[in-house]
Amino acid sequence: MSGPPARYEPVIGLEIHVQLRTRTKMFCGCEVTFGEPPNTRTCPVCLGLPGALPVANERAVHYGVMIGVALGCEIAQRSLFHRKNYFYPDNPKGYQISQYDIPLCRGGRLGDVRIHRVHLEEDAAKLTHEGHSGRIHGAERTWVDFNRCGTPLVEIVTEPDIHSPEQARDWLSLLRTTLRVLGVSDVDMSQGSLRCDANVSVRRAGTSELGTKTELKNMNSFAFLERGVRAEIARQIGLLQSGRGVVQETLHYDPRADRLTPLRSKEEAHDYRYFPEPDLVPLVVSPEMLAAARRDLPELPADRAQRFERELGLPADRARELAFRTELGDYYESALAADGDADPVALANWIPALVERIGSDVDPAATKVTPAALATLASMVSAREVSRDAAREVLTRLVEEGGDPRAIVEREGLGAIAGEEDGLAEVIERALAADPAAAEQVRAGNMKAIGPLVGFVMRETKGRAEGGEVTRLIRQRLGLA
Amino acid sequence: MSELISLTAAEAAAAVRAGELDARELFEAYRARAAAENLNAFTWVAAEAPEADGAADTPLGGVPLAVKDLFCTEGVPSQSGSRILEGYRPPYTATVVERLLGAGARLLGKTNQDEFAMGSSNENSAFGPVHNPWDRARVPGGSSGGSAAAVSAGLSPWAIGTDTGGSIRQPAALCGVVGLKPTYGACSRYGMIAFASSLDQAGPLTRTVTDAALLLSHMVGRDARDATSVAFPGQIELPRAEDLKGVRLGVPEELVGEAGGVEPGVRRRFEETLTLAERLGATVEPCRLPHAPHALAAYYLIAPAEASANLARFDGVRYGLRVNGDADLVAMYERTRAAGFGAEVKRRIMLGTYALSSGYYDAYYGTAQKVRTKIAEDFRAAFARFDLIATPTSPWVAFELGAKTTDPLAMYLNDFCTVPMSLAGIPALSLPCGLSEGLPVGFQLAGPAFSENRLLAVGHALEQAIGFDSGAARR
Numbered sequence: 001m002s003g004p005p006a007r008y009e010p011v012i013g014l015e016i017h018v019q020l021r022t023r024t025k026m027f028c029g030c031e032v033t034f035g036e037p038p039n040t041r042t043c044p045v046c047l048g049l050p051g052a053l054p055v056a057n058e059r060a061v062h063y064g065v066m067i068g069v070a071l072g073c074e075i076a077q078r079s080l081f082h083r084k085n086y087f088y089p090d091n092p093k094g095y096q097i098s099q100y101d102i103p104l105c106r107g108g109r110l111g112d113v114r115i116h117r118v119h120l121e122e123d124a125a126k127l128t129h130e131g132h133s134g135r136i137h138g139a140e141r142t143w144v145d146f147n148r149c150g151t152p153l154v155e156i157v158t159e160p161d162i163h164s165p166e167q168a169r170d171w172l173s174l175l176r177t178t179l180r181v182l183g184v185s186d187v188d189m190s191q192g193s194l195r196c197d198a199n200v201s202v203r204r205a206g207t208s209e210l211g212t213k214t215e216l217k218n219m220n221s222f223a224f225l226e227r228g229v230r231a232e233i234a235r236q237i238g239l240l241q242s243g244r245g246v247v248q249e250t251l252h253y254d255p256r257a258d259r260l261t262p263l264r265s266k267e268e269a270h271d272y273r274y275f276p277e278p279d280l281v282p283l284v285v286s287p288e289m290l291a292a293a294r295r296d297l298p299e300l301p302a303d304r305a306q307r308f309e310r311e312l313g314l315p316a317d318r319a320r321e322l323a324f325r326t327e328l329g330d331y332y333e334s335a336l337a338a339d340g341d342a343d344p345v346a347l348a349n350w351i352p353a354l355v356e357r358i359g360s361d362v363d364p365a366a367t368k369v370t371p372a373a374l375a376t377l378a379s380m381v382s383a384r385e386v387s388r389d390a391a392r393e394v395l396t397r398l399v400e401e402g403g404d405p406r407a408i409v410e411r412e413g414l415g416a417i418a419g420e421e422d423g424l425a426e427v428i429e430r431a432l433a434a435d436p437a438a439a440e441q442v443r444a445g446n447m448k449a450i451g452p453l454v455g456f457v458m459r460e461t462k463g464r465a466e467g468g469e470v471t472r473l474i475r476q477r478l479g480l481a
Numbered sequence: 482m483s484e485l486i487s488l489t490a491a492e493a494a495a496a497v498r499a500g501e502l503d504a505r506e507l508f509e510a511y512r513a514r515a516a517a518e519n520l521n522a523f524t525w526v527a528a529e530a531p532e533a534d535g536a537a538d539t540p541l542g543g544v545p546l547a548v549k550d551l552f553c554t555e556g557v558p559s560q561s562g563s564r565i566l567e568g569y570r571p572p573y574t575a576t577v578v579e580r581l582l583g584a585g586a587r588l589l590g591k592t593n594q595d596e597f598a599m600g601s602s603n604e605n606s607a608f609g610p611v612h613n614p615w616d617r618a619r620v621p622g623g624s625s626g627g628s629a630a631a632v633s634a635g636l637s638p639w640a641i642g643t644d645t646g647g648s649i650r651q652p653a654a655l656c657g658v659v660g661l662k663p664t665y666g667a668c669s670r671y672g673m674i675a676f677a678s679s680l681d682q683a684g685p686l687t688r689t690v691t692d693a694a695l696l697l698s699h700m701v702g703r704d705a706r707d708a709t710s711v712a713f714p715g716q717i718e719l720p721r722a723e724d725l726k727g728v729r730l731g732v733p734e735e736l737v738g739e740a741g742g743v744e745p746g747v748r749r750r751f752e753e754t755l756t757l758a759e760r761l762g763a764t765v766e767p768c769r770l771p772h773a774p775h776a777l778a779a780y781y782l783i784a785p786a787e788a789s790a791n792l793a794r795f796d797g798v799r800y801g802l803r804v805n806g807d808a809d810l811v812a813m814y815e816r817t818r819a820a821g822f823g824a825e826v827k828r829r830i831m832l833g834t835y836a837l838s839s840g841y842y843d844a845y846y847g848t849a850q851k852v853r854t855k856i857a858e859d860f861r862a863a864f865a866r867f868d869l870i871a872t873p874t875s876p877w878v879a880f881e882l883g884a885k886t887t888d889p890l891a892m893y894l895n896d897f898c899t900v901p902m903s904l905a906g907i908p909a910l911s912l913p914c915g916l917s918e919g920l921p922v923g924f925q926l927a928g929p930a931f932s933e934n935r936l937l938a939v940g941h942a943l944e945q946a947i948g949f950d951s952g953a954a955r956r
Contacts, residue, residue: 044573048794050566050674051553051575055708083790085837087814094793136810144798273837275846278678278787279670280708 008240009205010233011213012162012198013116016175018154018185019123019193020063025150026122027054027097032152034191038145046150048092053279056081056120060152061104063184064120065285065293067154068105070182070300071115078284079104079119081277086270089136089144090124097122098155100274104283110178111302113171114159120283125149154184160199160210165229169222172196177301177324189221196225200232202240211236212246216260218253228253232260304329312336312344322351327363331371339375347378353392357399368402369395377405389463390414417464424457424465428473431456443478450474485510486955490544490638490692491719494585497542504536504543508587511545515590515636520612520621522630524550525558526590539585541699546586547637549628550594552578552683553672557588561674562596562624564607565795565802565821575672576704577641577683584699589637592627596823597792598648598676600624601895604886605825612882613656614954615920619879622652622895628686629656635955639687639696643673645680646780647874647899650911653686654874654923657913657951659693659940660686662899664930665906666711669704675791677784678709680903688951690912690940694719697933718934720941725761728939730926731768731867736898740774743876746917751873754914754924757946758871763939768863768870772855776901777893779856782836782849783904788826789833795821828889857905864929869939872898874911874923902927910936913949921949 025032028045044052068075082100099119108115125146129139136142156175162168176187176194187194196219201211216232219225231253236246251260299307305323308314314322322329332351336342351364354374358367365371377394380386386394386409394405394414409415417424431453432439441449450471457470485507488496496502508530515526536543548554551561553571560566574582582588595605603611603626611626613619614634621630625642629652632640642649644662653660661684668683675681685696698717704710732755737743743751755765797803797817804820806813822830836845863870875895885892902909907930914924924943928936 044571047799049553049571049573049800050559050561050569050794051551051571051672053671053707055706085790085793087793087796087811089796089798089810092794092799093790094796095790271839273790273834273839273842275786275790275837275842278709279675 007205008202008237010163010229011160011201011203011210012168012229013160014158014162014168014172015197015199016156016172017195018067018156018179018187020060020152020154021183021185022057022059022063022152024057024059026057026060026120026152027150030150033147036147038143038147041147042149046092047146048094054097054277056280056283057152060120061283061285062289062293062296063152063182064104064118064154065289066182066184066296067156067179068108068118069290069293069297070178071105071108071110071118071156073105073108073115073118075105075285075290076102078102078282080282081120081280082274083277085273088124089142090127090149092125092146092149096124097277097280104285111171111174113161116157116159118154118156121153121155123148123151123153160201165226165233168198168229169226172225173222174301174324177326181298181300181326183298192220195220198225198229198232200229200236201246202233202236212248214246214248215250216253217250217263221255224253224255227255227258228260231258235260301326301329308348312348314345314348318348322348327365328355331364334365335371335375335378338370338372339379342375342379343382346382347375350374350378350395353395354399357396367399369398370402373398373403373405380405380409384416384466385409386414387416387464387466389458389467390416393463414464416466417461424461424470424473425477427457427460428470428477430460431474432477439478442474442480486514486635487952488638489689490687491689491695493638494540494542494544494695497537497544500537504587505530505533508543508545508589511589511637515547515631518631518634518636520614520617520630520634520636521609522593522611522621522627522634522636523547523590524560524562524593524608524627527588531587536585536587541581541585541695543585543587544638545589546581547589547592547628547631547640548578549625549640549642550591551598551643551674552641553674554578554588554591558591559674560607561598562594562606562608563821563826564823565817566674566800567607567802569801571672573672576669576706577700578672580702581641581696581699586699590631592625592631592640592642594627594642595624595648596826597674597788598624598643598645598681599788599825599829601647601651601892602880602882602885603627603652604882605823607823610882613879615657615879619881619920620655622655622875622879624648624652625660625686626652629653629658629660632656632658632686632688633951633954639685639692641683641696641700642686643676643681643683644903645676645682645784646903647896649684649686650899650909650923650925651875651895653911654913654925655879655921657921657949657954658686658688659690659913659944660684660911661693661697661933661936662902662909663697663701663933664908666709667701667713667908667931667933669702669707669710671704671706675787677787678791679787680784690910690937690944691719693910694937714931715934717937720934720937722938722942723945725758725763725939725942728758728763728869729867730755730758730763730765731863731870732765733768733770733773733863733870733872735770735773736872736901741873741876741897742894743873744878744917747873747876747878747922750915750917750922751924754943754947755871758943761942761946765871766867768867770856770859770863770870770901772852772859773901775852776856776904777897779849779852780896780900780904781832781893782845783853785829785833786836786846787833789830789837792822792826792830825889853904856901860901860905860907860927860929868928868935869932870927872925872927874898874925878917878920878922898925906930908933908936910940912940912944912947913951914943914947915949
């Protein structure tokens with residue numbers, strides 16, 4: 001672990017922007033799209049033409065309320081849109097319509113992190129800078145694509161409850177799964193439908209006062225978030241240790257150099273002059289809208305993990321592992337349903353083995369291994385019809401070619417052997433004869449010496465025997481049981 | 482031809498509908514006058530009469546309509562009186578204009594105005610001042626000065642304008658025509674180039690109260706594209722009232738007393754009109770609007786604050802004027818806006834920006850909003866005892882061009898009697914009630930939200946009794 005020295009504690013809060021997967025934009029009827037030719041999804045409203053007026057998208061409000069309910073927030077019956085004023089070519093009206101002192105949602109919690117607020121706003125246009133600077137300053141030309149302009153956004157702000165880069169990454173992953181389950185966003189960091197900024201400070205361990213924070217931007221993957229935050233913690237501790245202070249500023253993370261550079265402050269230092277948006281009426285969430293949001297709420301990952309623990313008896317870690325990746329949880333539940341007699345705990349233990357073989361970014365439902373096949377395999381192991389080692393071999397075959405595990409066991413002769421009728425006793429006799437010294441040591445009470453004997457049997461049976469059973473039989477044979 | 486021009490818009494529409502008048506002939510008569518005018522009332526005039534298009538079957542009978550420059554009209558210059566939008570032709574049409582054209586009105590031209598509707602004299606137009614038809618040396622009022630002058634001079638049978646703090650009522654008063662500012666939300670603002678969003682309202686400027694009612698009846702209504710618009714309860718009816726039996730008029734001391742600085746001649750006409758109202762059966766009593774004297778101060782914080790944001794979109798990036806910034810973005814913004822906006826617009830952008838600044842918001846914008854609430858409460862209390870409130874529309878008759886251009890505060894006092902109603906969002910009507918020094922005087926009536934029918938009925942009865950002769954300006 002390359003964690004910070006114990007006498008400093010990082011304090012991290014996240015600000016997440018989520019593009020909502022509505023059919024139309026936040027304040028006009030233009031289609032929300034990705035990858036269309038530039039400036040083909042625009043109208044007077046999202047171009048900020050003179051005289052155009054915004055009208056709030058009902059669906060976006062519904063999604064906002066769903067997110068608030070899912071995060072356990074208090075939903076404001078009446079919230080306000082504000083104008084956030086600043087000049088920039090990505091901002092055609094000269095202000096962004098956002099929410100300010102009365103947001104849609106306040107409070108709440110997801111996992112071990114408290115939510116500060118959730119509010120609705122609109123996305124800016126996409127700028128492409130031509131030239132080596134990569135920014136508008138020094139660019140030879142800057143192109144503006146208004147297709148993205150006005151896309152509904154939800155901003156989620158956490159309390160500073162995160163204390164390590166790993167926790168930041170894991171929590172963001174839980175948030176992404178939660179939003180995906182809600183069906184409100186594509187939550188794809190590489191396409192920008194999920195964007196994360198981090199507020200980072202460090203303080204002496206054991207103190208409660210917050211240190212000076214910096215804001216990190218441009219961490220457009222989970223790995224970059226973790227690395228960016230780690231780099232910033234190290235930078236701040238370095239500053240403090242050398243007696244210099246941390247300066248409050250906004251930093252841009254460059255993943256290639258693994259470096260943080262301050263954003264030019266001239267274009268960023270703003271008095272946004274927020275004031276209530278006079279073109280919109282207050283956003284009222286009626287009891288019916290709240291009920292509709294609750295009705296549309298699916299089971300959330302955190303609740304699913306609890307159910308796996310409580311009803312199926314999974315250990316907490318395993319329950320979260322399956323529930324926090326929707327596709328794993330879904331696959332697991334399909335497998336359970338396919339075999340009514342399956343032991344839920346034993347079956348759950350086979351999911352990581354499957355993931356290890358297919359890769360952690362692959363949906364198991366898209367592989368050749370059907371949920372029923374995995375359930376059958378798990379049951380065969382539980383019933384000692386096949387040894388654990390042999391079953392792993394069967395799983396590898398299933399991943400490669402699919403099919404029925406029973407047929408594979410049959411064809412490959414991988415069925416378990418246990419006891420006299422399978423000739424196991426005879427193999428054990430050979431093992432003892434082959435290494436009498438080890439046998440003697442075991443008889444004398446040195447249980448470490450049993451390893452080579454068990455290994456011999458496993459080799460001879462090509463893994464079809466169960467290791468634990470073999471150990472038991474050897475001990476019995478040597479009069480120790 | 483002069484016979485055509487002497488018809489009111491309602492009469493002309495009826496004649497077209499009855500087959501007694503050809504809509505194209507009517508249009509051409511006005512088009513010729515508008516094209517030849519020397520008041521600078523128009524910034525654009527239609528090149529030709531529309532094709533024969535079944536106008537006789539429409540409610541408004543193809544009667545030509547003058548439209549204030551700031552209403553977006555597809556393919557037609559819509560510049561809001563500003564250099565920064567010079568030559569701008571929008572790709573869409575404002576809802577109110579669309580509705581009126583749909584009801585059979587025909588677009589005659591776009592009328593001159595104060596830049597972005599900021600002004601009370603029309604001297605702030607980038608396209609030059611408008612002259613008052615009653616005296617070319619005087620202003621027509623503003624900001625809808627072009628619309629008021631065009632109707633007054635018979636260059637158009639009727640017109641639409643917008644009113645933020647008096648911009649329909651005050652020029653109507655100074656030009657001797659009828660002007661109505663509807664209840665906030667009654668008419669869609671979609672397609673109106675915004676000045677102050679929480680105050681802007683479209684309304685008619687006409688020769689008669691009946692014309693105002695007819696035009697307004699095709700303007701009101703909820704628009705899905707304007708979140709602040711509402712469905713008008715009931716419909717706008719053509720007024721028929723001849724008397725004022727049972728009507729209770731309140732006269733607010735705070736607006737008509739010393740503080741308002743009402744000219745003696747204007748006061749005389751106002752008081753005569755009140756006497757006339759009593760003769761028609763109304764009761765007239767003093768009433769109180771304790772916070773109304775603070776309305777101007779609150780207005781000159783709220784309106785500029787909203788304007789400072791509304792005008793931020795004029796940045797040279799997408800449309801309108803752009804002045805090269807020599808590869809520097811901020812320089813492009815600064816040069817474009819420095820060259821594109823006039824002095825009054827810049828003054829208000831700065832006022833508004835300041836009022837919203839961090840550390841000043843509560844003291845300025847926040848306080849102004851509280852005053853606004855108090856003013857609305859004052860009106861509610863007054864309307865518990867009175868049906869309508871009466872004041873002079875403007876403290877003065879039309880003043881000479883240049884008389885107040887060097888003193889913005891004196892200019893702002895034009896709106897002393899009109900701004901309180903704007904802040905309260907309530908409807909108000911101005912109708913000519915006589916002359917002072919040979920110039921028209923306006924009489925203002927204000928009522929509770931959605932009392933337009935009442936205002937029009939009372940206005941109609943008074944109009945009949947006053948018998949104001951507007952013909953002098955229509956030569």
